[in-house]
Amino acid sequence: MNKINLTFLILIxxxxxxxxxxxxxxxxxxxxxxxxxxDSLEKVILESKIDTIASxxxxxxxxxxxxxxxxxxxxxxxxxxxxxxxxxxMRRMLNPINRNYVKTKEAxxxxxxxxxxxxxxxxxxxxxxxxYSEYIEFEKGKIKQIQLLIEDxxxxxxxxxxxxxxLHNDLNSFSLSLLKK
Numbered sequence: 652m653n654k655i656n657l658t659f660l661i662l663i664x665x666x667x668x669x670x671x672x673x674x675x676x677x678x679x680x681x682x683x684x685x686x687x688x689x690d691s692l693e694k695v696i697l698e699s700k701i702d703t704i705a706s707x708x709x710x711x712x713x714x715x716x717x718x719x720x721x722x723x724x725x726x727x728x729x730x731x732x733x734x735x736x737x738x739x740x741m742r743r744m745l746n747p748i749n750r751n752y753v754k755t756k757e758a759x760x761x762x763x764x765x766x767x768x769x770x771x772x773x774x775x776x777x778x779x780x781x782x783y784s785e786y787i788e789f790e791k792g793k794i795k796q797i798q799l800l801i802e803d804x805x806x807x808x809x810x811x812x813x814x815x816x817x818l819h820n821d822l823n824s825f826s827l828s829l830l831k832k
Contacts, residue, residue, distance in 0.1 A: 675773060678783045682770045685790055689766065692794070693759045696752065696801055701808060704749050707815060710823070711742035717826035734818055741814035744807055751804040758797050766790060 701707075715738070769786055772778045 675776070678773045678787065679770060681787050682766055682773065682790075685787070685794055686763070686766050686770075688794055689759060689762055689797070692797055692801055693756075696755050696759065696804070699805060699808065700752060701748065701812075704745050707811075708742060708745050710819065711738065711745075711815075714819070714823050714826045715739065715742070717829060718822070721826070721829035734822060737814050738818050738822055741811045741818070744811040748804065748808050748811060751800060751807065755797065755800045755804055758793075758800065762790070762793055762797060765793070 715735075718735070769783075769790060773783055
């Protein structure tokens with residue numbers, strides 16, 4: 652009789668251990684998926700860095716200053732005024748673009764660490780095991796926020812790039828022509 656009870660207890664223990672181990676593997680799989688998503692987001696942000704922001708700012712400021720100091724007219728053409736407004740808006744976008752890039756990279760690094768710690772906790776069975784699902788959902792939310800930061804960064808960067816490409820050469824040439832007068 653004792654042999655049957657012992658066998659029964661071992662069987663129950665094995666079943667419970669298998670269930671726990673399968674849940675653990677599911678949690679680890681979810682964390683690995685989040686890590687992959689984060690890696691792909693990091694790749695996007697690193698590939699979209701603007702290395703020339705400082706030169707853009709310097710060039711835009713120089714163009715604006717030359718026009719301000721050398722354009723002597725009583726009336727300004729509406730099209731020219733719109734171009735200047737867009738160009739100034741582009742210049743003002745450059746600092747926030749750079750800050751968003753840095754902020755996003757920092758958020759990615761923090762999230763990498765958080766995911767690594769969560770995975771280690773799950774592997775070791777540390778912390779509140781019944782909260783692992785909640786922790787994973789929380790980290791999903793943080794990754795979604797990072798994704799939104801990247802989308803905002805890319806939209807703003809693309810808008811500034813479009814304005815720069817559309818206006819810089821014309822306004823720069825115009826500002827240099829004012830120096831010759």
